[in-house]
Amino acid sequence: MKVRGREIPWIENGFMRVKDMNFQSIQSEFQSSIVPNYGRYEVAFVRGSGNRLFDSTGKQYLDLAAGIAVCSLGHAHPELVETLHHQAKELWHVSNLFYQEPQGHLGSRIRSLLGGGKVFFCNSGGEANEALFKMARKYGNADGKFEILTALNSFHGRTLAGITATGQDKVKTGFEPLVPGFRHIPFNDLTAAENALSDKTIAILIEGIQGEGGIVPATPEYLLGLRKLCDERGVLLLLDSIQCGMFRSGRFQSYQRVLEKYPDGKNFSPDAITMAKGLGGGFPIGALWARDGLAEVLGPGSHGTTFGGNLLATAVANKVLEIVERDGLDKKVREVGNYFSSRLQHLRECFPTTISEVRGMGLMLGLEFFEGSIRFPSTDKPVSAQVVSELLQRGIVCVPAGPRVVRFVPSLTLSRAEVDEAVDTFKTTLQGK
Numbered sequence: 175m176k177v178r179g180r181e182i183p184w185i186e187n188g189f190m191r192v193k194d195m196n197f198q199s200i201q202s203e204f205q206s207s208i209v210p211n212y213g214r215y216e217v218a219f220v221r222g223s224g225n226r227l228f229d230s231t232g233k234q235y236l237d238l239a240a241g242i243a244v245c246s247l248g249h250a251h252p253e254l255v256e257t258l259h260h261q262a263k264e265l266w267h268v269s270n271l272f273y274q275e276p277q278g279h280l281g282s283r284i285r286s287l288l289g290g291g292k293v294f295f296c297n298s299g300g301e302a303n304e305a306l307f308k309m310a311r312k313y314g315n316a317d318g319k320f321e322i323l324t325a326l327n328s329f330h331g332r333t334l335a336g337i338t339a340t341g342q343d344k345v346k347t348g349f350e351p352l353v354p355g356f357r358h359i360p361f362n363d364l365t366a367a368e369n370a371l372s373d374k375t376i377a378i379l380i381e382g383i384q385g386e387g388g389i390v391p392a393t394p395e396y397l398l399g400l401r402k403l404c405d406e407r408g409v410l411l412l413l414d415s416i417q418c419g420m421f422r423s424g425r426f427q428s429y430q431r432v433l434e435k436y437p438d439g440k441n442f443s444p445d446a447i448t449m450a451k452g453l454g455g456g457f458p459i460g461a462l463w464a465r466d467g468l469a470e471v472l473g474p475g476s477h478g479t480t481f482g483g484n485l486l487a488t489a490v491a492n493k494v495l496e497i498v499e500r501d502g503l504d505k506k507v508r509e510v511g512n513y514f515s516s517r518l519q520h521l522r523e524c525f526p527t528t529i530s531e532v533r534g535m536g537l538m539l540g541l542e543f544f545e546g547s548i549r550f551p552s553t554d555k556p557v558s559a560q561v562v563s564e565l566l567q568r569g570i571v572c573v574p575a576g577p578r579v580v581r582f583v584p585s586l587t588l589s590r591a592e593v594d595e596a597v598d599t600f601k602t603t604l605q606g607k
């Protein structure tokens with residue numbers, strides 16, 4: 175096939191005839207031209223469809239990573255492709271100095287899902303959290319309150335304030351001095367939160383389910399206790415739902431899932447929530463939602479973004495939400511997630527000296543490994559990366575969450591048959607067959 179007059183041997187009938195594409199040349203361009211801020215697996219993906227990915231040699235994979243909890247409807251979903259295509263023909267970008275119908279519409283959808291409040295749109299999780307920090311600071315400014323407490327082992331993005339908020343030293347090292355006004359508290363420890371509050375504290379920020387920290391859900395008692403504590407002390411309760419939100423838990427927000435069996439849970443609401451990852455189904459978009467009475471703190475001129483909430487991103491995100499609702503994917507995530515989790519539990523029982531724990535809910539699950547087991551002895555490479563590499567060779571894509579946890583955050587469309595296929599491969603991998 176010819177592209178701009180040049181013969182491209184690997185494109186045939188609109189598909190990559192990928193055998194001819196050279197992984198080495200892709201890799202060498204990266205080595206010479208891309209900043210080396212990532213350690214990468216030795217694969218270049220060139221095409222995707224549903225929960226399948228294809229690499230530059232034509233090999234097929236089952237995708238349990240979904241671009242790190244991003245591609246909520248899988249790859250190349252026909253209706254998302256059509257929506258993007260349609261919007262691209264109409265209008266891409268005009269800036270936030272003008273009204274744009276899809277942005278307002280997406281705001282309304284999120285508002286109705288959360289029962290009120292207002293939304294600010296940006297392009298990523300890191301930006302959503304920056305808006306969150308600024309909003310909290312502005313809210314407390316008149317009273318001289320600025321301090322934000324976050325959890326140990328949390329993850330809140332790679333901006334300067336984001337790494338400061340993140341409760342893991344590995345992201346901070348070498349970037350000092352960090353942003354003043356952040357302190358860490360142990361996760362799921364209410365007494366520690368209470369003891370850490372000072373007269374400068376304006377907010378407590380947690381993830382509903384810690385993602386990068388190894389798939390650790392907040393307990394119902396912690397969520398309810400923090401809400402009560404924050405109300406009593408005039409402190410904002412903020413949730414980073416960038417990874418665990420967007421129906422991944424089987425409810426729109428993970429706290430709704432965590433609290434659903436609790437009578438007091440129905441009235442629980444945080445003061446603000448950040449979202450990104452799955453919101454655009456793979457198109458970059460982030461959002462900050464804040465309750466009525468707090469959202470107004472970000473008045474005209476207080477914050478901004480050139481690209482945020484543009485027509486392409488918001489048109490696609492509207493479609494993602496519409497499809498999730500129409501196809502009842504929240505219910506499906508619960509069913510398939512419960513099934514996946516029970517199969518992983520069984521796997522742990524079969525390999526009690528290799529797997530230490532199964533955690534998570536919905537389609538946000540983690541397998542924790544013992545360090546230095548017979549199957550995965552201690553090497554330079556953490557056990558999670560060893561397992562992920564080996565599964566990749568066997569045609570399963572997943573990602574680590576810290577040194578000992580292998581994480582599964584597939585698209586919300588994952589089927590039971592795909593779970594079976596994955597778990598069968600896990601089993602042969604653990605057997606070393």
Ligand SMILES: *Cc1c(COP(=O)(O)O)cnc(C)c1O
Nearest residue numbers: 298299300329330331385416417
């Ligand atoms: C991914 C993530 C972020 C950062 O989002 P980016 O889009 O990478 O900036 C922040 N918080 C959590 C919980 C995340 O999982």
